[in-house]
Amino acid sequence: MAAAAYGGTPVAAAADGWTIEYVTDSATSQKYPARFAVLTKTVGRAGCTGSTTSFGAYPSVAAMGTGRDAIVVGFDTEFVSAEEVDEQRGWVGEDVHVVRRIVSYQFAAIDPTDPSRLRLAVVLPQEYHGPRGPRTARLSFEKALEIAVTALGLHEHPLASGWSSQGVPRAEVVDKKGETRPGWWFNGRAGVSRALPIALVAHWQQADLTTFVDRRKAHNTWNAAYPERARKVSTRAGLDSRRGRWLDSSTSDILRAVISASAGMVSPTPVRMVLAGANKRWARPVEVSIRDTMAQSGAQPLRALGEAVGVAKLDVPGDWIARMDDYLLKDPVAFMDYAANDAIIALEYVSQVYGDHQEVPLTLPTAAARAVKGLMSGEIEARPDTFDDFNAVFGGLVKVAKNVEATTGVENQLDFYKKRELQPIDGAAATWIHASAMAFRGGYNMSAELGLFEQVTHDLDLQSCYPTSSATIWDVDYLHPDGVILRTVNNVELGLDDFAEGGPLTPFVGFVSFEFPESVAFPCLPVPAEGSMIYPRTSGGARGVWAVGPEVWLALTLGAKVTCQIGHFGRTLRTSDGEPSRLLRGAYKTLLDDRARAKREFGKSSFQQGVLKLMANSPYGKLAQGVMGQRGWDAWAQERDAVGGSAITSPWHASMTTGLVRAVLLAVLNQLHDRGYATPSCTTDGFITDAELSVVDGLDLFGLGQLWRDSREALTGSREMWERKHFQTDLLNVTTRANFSRQPGGVLAHGGYKLPEGIVPDSQEDRDHMYDLMVSRDGALPVTMKVFPSMEELTRIENRLDFAPKVVHKQQTIEFDRKRRPVPEGMTAHMVMVGEQVFEVAHVRTVPWESPEDALRGRSVDQGLKRWDEELGEPVWTRSPVRRTRAQWQDYFKRLERLLDEDGRVAEAERLDRIAKGIVIAHRQEVVHIPWLGSDRPLAERLDAFEDFGLPRPRERFWSHARSKTERQIEIDLEAIAPYVAEMKAVDPFESETFLQEVA
Secondary structure, eight states, X not given: OOSOOOTTHHHHHXXXXXXXXXXXXXXXXXXXXXXXXXXXXXXXXXXXXXXXXXXHTSHHHHHHSOSOBOEEEEEEEEEEEEEEEOTTGGGGTSOSEEEEEEEXXXXXXXXXXXXXXXXXXXXXXEOEEETTEEEOOOOOHHHHHHHHHHHTTGGGSTXXXXXXXXXXXXXXXXXXXXXXXXXXXXXXXXXXXXXXXXXXXXXXXXXXXXXXXXXXXXXXHHHHHOGGGOOOOOOOOEEEOSSOEEEOSTTOOGGGGOEEETTEEEOSSOEXXXXXXXXXXXXXXXXXXXXXXXXXXXXXXXXXXXHHHTOOOOOOOTTGGGOHHHHHHHOHHHHHHHHHHHHHHHHHHHHHHHOTTBOOOSOHHHHHHHHHHHHHHHHHHHSTTOOOOHIIIIISEEEOOTTSOOSSOGGGOOHHHHXXXXXXSSHHHHHHHHHHHHHOOOOOEEEOEEEEEOSOEEEEEETTHHHHHHHHSOOBOTTOTTOSEEEEEEXXXXXXXXXXXXXXXXXXXXXXXXXXXXXXSXXXXXXXXXXXXXXOSBOTTSOOEEEEHHHHHHHHHTTOEEEEEEEEEEOBOBOTTSOBOOHHHHHHHHHHHHHHHHHHHHOTTOHHHHHHHHHHHSHHHHHHTTTTOOEEEETTTTEEEEOOOOTTOOHHHHHHHHHHHHHHHHHHHHHHHHTTOOOOEEETXXXXXSSOHHHHHTOOGGGHHHHHHHHHHHHHSOOOOEEEEEEESOEEEEETTEEEOSSTTSOEEETTOOOOTTOOTTSHHHHHHHHHHHHHOOSOEEEEEEEOOOHHHHHOXXXXXXXXXXXXXXXXXXXXXXXXXXXXXXXXXXXEEETTEEEEEEEEEEEOOSSHHHHHHHHTTTGGGEEEETTTTEEEESSOOOOOSHHHHHHHHHHHHHHHHHXXXXXXXXXXXXXXXXXXXXXXXXXXOOGGGGSSSOHHHHHHGGGGGTOOOOOHHHHHHTTSHHHHTSOOOHHHHHHHHHHHHHOOTTTSHHHHHHHO
């Protein structure tokens, strides 16, 4: 069943100032329409007034808005969990396996006639008579919008041109031939009313937008019951265009029009709908955009948003929050206030970010990218003699002309620009962009020393890490007459002289192989391996990896031999005064200046500075969006498709931004190691060390420190580089992102572990629980967690799930990830008391893996302990390979040595086999002459004699075919076979004492 029967409850609520009317919704049945009570109320705006006059004037804030007006409607729902089977639910567009019942829908909008007031509407499902007795139903999305328009009086909005309370006349879109042209309402045709541009905003639309009727389920139920009268159910979502989407009229489904973005559910393109008017002569055309405050706030909880904008989230007493249907019956007035308040928070939040009645961008990162693009475009336009197309200058891209053939083949096109109908300006730009995309890597994440650290350790972070890095790198000159590539190198050993132009900032991207000196503790060239990055001493048997300037420069500085198979040095874009162009620096400076101003004017913990902090942290992700070919679920097409790029996606800037940060951190780790300090862990923008901040501040980082501090000074006026986030004297380091301290203010990273219900994150209980758990672990850790349906599961047309969590019980392993090689040398142990028991915790050091191949072998030691779990859709441990005690680590070392030795023996056997075959081919094809191989002795004896020289016995069949064309194509390593050939010429095995004894 859906919500309980409410009886006179709405009337009781109406007595407290709510007005009430009843409406019906025939989405699933014309004969038996669903029934709803609609309660409306007008209230004053609490807290902030919604005015953003001063904040909106900030340059970065002004730049992120679209400049277009919209009618913003806050939206929320209340529902209760259920677990029952009701075969009748299919008739009203729900699943027969009921997982929740909808109690209410609520909407809020700024009063169109008075900006100091809000209009509220709460919709309550009512019991009504169906063909099989009493029932309740969910709203259809169309009816919900119709209620929002009418109950909130949106026809009075200034944007409602030509509207009355009845809607707009249908006659105005009938052409001379008598055909209806609903598109006229949306394309600004003169003399025609305007479709209402509505932004429907909720907090976590995954929960709210999924509460509406699923017409497909109702159709399928009908067709199953009456196959002889089956109705055609279209799989098509509707009509798609660049400006808007029309949902298919037979199975109108708003969930086909949304995507997942920044933790929210949003519609990338407005959805055009013509809602019912007061009667058949009237219509209510709307153009609705789905927006989510999760995507506007960095996924902050609704309570935090309410506090930020001065609208406190209300509390529900006792355990009523899990029984909101009962709460409505018990205290309808309090229920109405609570329900409407959440819609108000969503409304006020976006209104204070973007202004009243302003269009809401897709996400805050999207808005930040727009702001950054606008700020950079302004700088480009201000430069003399500069082509002012942003995409061409910043990214080397131009709009695809429909009548011009693409400059690059389809196989070389990258989704991030193809999805935006852009293409490289020329061949050099295409080559540079593609190489930069290949070189893109994420942050440096590594654990270098494991166990307990009883000395003082400090968690230090780079201040404004990615903004500073992006502000440091140079732009390249895509518009140079000779192309962006200055020179290309092939199969050369690189040297520091190649980077004379700008040191680590020299524009370079290339495919390199490498070998670091054994004395280098932290090699700096990343190699992809099983979904993560490792940093081995050599590139091993691999041909190489793609890399960018900062990491190659640092490798050379550390003494590495770096050989470039193919690489490109780019042309630096320079300003009129000859200085390297840094377009991102100006944009980031504006963002950081505005944030500093917001702190002064509104306070350090203000809503305004919080928004600007999110804005400053967002552009890096937008620089890299789509670079790695990320794919996501496309509900419209019902398939996974490329995500595509953002307004500022640039593989060059993205790869350089992360590359420079990695270089800075690895320079720190190497210099601290050389000075005898420990660095147990490093994650993306900081690390843990036993070196004092003053020591770290004093490092020159081989010159990288100067570059970084120069950027910090240009951005903020300060040359401070590091900040201490935590310190402790009881650090327990288990693996990357799994570091624990009992001490308040100490580091606490859970390694992905989900805390038991009731433990508050970062509380003392949390610290004690995790510390004791990791010290005493002797197997996989049992975890109970809630898993919500994915975007695909919520929006697919077949077997669609409702929004309800699934409780999953799993075994989670938190052990060293072996991105570096643990070694037995210097291993010690600490004894730690937990309760009445004492547990041993080994202290283990690491070194770089010798090669990517060794790293994969080392990480495969425990591979046989995993199995595939169908329910979780991921591999799980059958038993945990715990590495906590010295004995457990010694077991690992023995297993590793056996594995490496075994693989070494296999490799050696393969090498000797190639030599033996090479000798046969060389002899048979008369490249060399070995007398005894050409003797009249039986072939079997001659082949047996190979073993006297430490070589495997070749087969007779191989000997027979050694003169064939096929065998001639086998490459003979003459240098490798030379010493064996020399010995075979000098020694006749048939005359040797050993051979004669064996024959006898």
